[in-house]
Amino acid sequence: MPKKPKPIPCILIVKDAFFLSPHMVRVVLTSPELESRPTGCEGANCKIFIPKEKQSPDELIDQITNGPRPTIRTYTVRNFRKDVLELDIDFVVHSDGGPASDFAVNAKPGDFLGFRGPSEVKIKDYYADWYLLAADMSALPVVAATLEKLPRNAKGMAVIEVQSEEDVQNIDSPIGVEMNWLIHSEPHTSSRAQETMIRAKNFPKGIIQTCIAGESGVIKSLRKFFKEETQIPNEDIYISGYWKIGLIEDEHQAQKRLER
Ligand SMILES: Cc1cc2nc3c(=O)[nH]c(=O)nc-3n(C[C@H](O)[C@H](O)[C@H](O)COP(=O)(O)OP(=O)(O)OC[C@H]3O[C@@H](n4cnc5c(N)ncnc54)[C@H](O)[C@@H]3O)c2cc1C
Structure with missing residues (x-):
């Protein structure tokens, strides 16, 4: 079967970011682009692209499209509220200072990241005993x-x-x-x-x-x-x-x- 084309990357804006617990930060993201994403995608994974310091959203999209390869990490859609165009990603805060973990810890409203996804959910049918x-x-x-x-x-x-x-x-x-x-x-x-x-x-x-x-x-x-x-x-x-x-x-x- 031919592979499905990858969803087109877009920019998501940070609407809110807060500690859910000592080692987990929830980042609430928004964009009109979320209108085209499917409901029920909670649990599916997505790619996030971390911007470089002082990079603009247009520059990040250009880098995602034309290279050089930006910093990419894989995360999970925790919640998607399509009616209000909000998507939550929960980031583990770990002590090694990875770019994604650092982004989440420092995220404030108005920050942005690149986003591609969601993929398909992991379990499509629930039929087990x-x-x-x-x-x-x-x-x-x-x-x-x-x-x-x-x-x-x-x-x-x-x-x-x-x-x-x-x-x-x-x-x-x-x-x-x-x-x-x-x-x-x-x-x-x-x-x-x-x-x-x-x-x-x-x-x-x-x-x-x-x-x-x-x-x-x-x-x-x-x-x-x-x-x-x-x-x-x-x-x-x-x-x-x-x-x-x-x-x-x-x-x-x-x-x-x-x-x-
Ligand atoms: C399909 C999929 C879905 C995922 N969903 C999520 C998600 O929703 N939330 C989430 O937090 N992570 C998720 N991850 C894991 C996440 O992609 C990795 O933890 C990633 O390495 C984090 O990137 P970073 O930039 O923070 O650290 P990196 O730059 O990748 O790594 C820096 C250092 O941190 C260490 N490190 C990385 N992750 C952890 C960790 N969790 N605990 C302790 N040390 C760590 C590495 O070993 C390395 O030494 C998912 C991974 C996959 C494949």
Whole structure:
């Protein structure tokens, strides 16, 4: 099947930016261009293009179109309110000073970034008897959006690792999904707590769908577990490394391409 053309990049303006919790900043973005984006895209990923200092919106669009390649990062649409043309992206605030994390921490109304997306949502149909969701803070937006979209009678388990008690969020999840919050205060050391909890669970019989993402080392080990120790078919598994300890995003994406 031919690949869908990529959505045309546009400029989004910061309408608001605030700390949701100690390690998460929500940036509320707006633009008339959002009129053409589909409703229901919460949980889909998008590309953001970070402007250089003193760069104008027109210069950024020109750079995105004609090069040289600007700073690009991958994020998740957390909320989209098409009626008021607002789109939220939740950024993990991490201590390494990445350009995207820095942009979010310093964002104020009137700032702008380049935007391309959204892509397709990760899970298009919900048909499972039981759902397994797992995330660290970088994947909290995709897992939270998925929990909100699940049928209200869905059953399952969510395992979400955050940096502190104060980073725990209120999510409108189905009552039949058991919510487990784990605290891992040092994200630069690999945590095995999510895997331990998932392995300890006796998966029920029937169709299982997953939505799992986070640090690549953790994901690699979980992917091996699903492949070698469960019968869940590939098409029912969404599992993805969202970042890797010690690598900037471009290096991480290059490594993922080599491993494919
Ligand atoms: C499909 C997809 C969706 C994503 N959605 C989101 C999202 O909604 N929200 C979100 O916050 N992230 C999300 N991410 C992860 C995000 O793209 C990476 O964390 C990215 O590296 C952040 O860019 P940066 O410029 O802040 O840091 P970079 O310049 O890429 O990295 C600088 C340093 O920071 C470290 N680092 C990067 N991310 C983290 C982290 N989360 N915790 C601790 N250290 C880190 C790197 O290892 C590196 O040492 C997503 C990734 C993918 C692939």
